[in-house]
């Protein structure tokens with residue numbers, strides 16, 4: 001019984017947390033934008049959790065870009081085989097390029113230019129949580 005009550009309370013807290021999250025617009029990297037050498041893994045950790053229907057905005061200049069990588073392996077290896085180009089220059093300038101996280105899945109993002117992904121740390125993943133609505 002005590003276990004059940006505890007589980008119920010945890011569910012309630014989760015529900016309350018989810019209900020409070022309105023769709024947000026999040027600039028990737030904050031004031032650092034999408035650039036070589038900023039730690040986006042760290043940024044993503046600090047910016048989590050994100051929710052389904054949140055919008056990510058990538059602001060960048062050439063030669064950087066935004067790819068969606070197909071899986072964890074390609075993400076870890078910075079392997080762009082089978083990756084999907086979402087935006088190149090000049091789409092990142094001014095208002096930036098927007099991606100709506102509209103699915104409950106893992107999104108692997110990276111920039112493909114030269115060593116952007118491997119040495120420049122221009123990669124992160126996001127797993128948006130569903131809204132409680």
Ligand SMILES: *[C@@H]1O[C@H](CO)[C@@H](O)[C@H](O)[C@H]1NC(C)=O
Nearest residue numbers: 038039040041042043045121
């Ligand atoms: C980037 O941040 C992550 C998470 O905080 C950390 O594990 C990693 O070592 C950092 N990478 C570099 C190159 O600083």
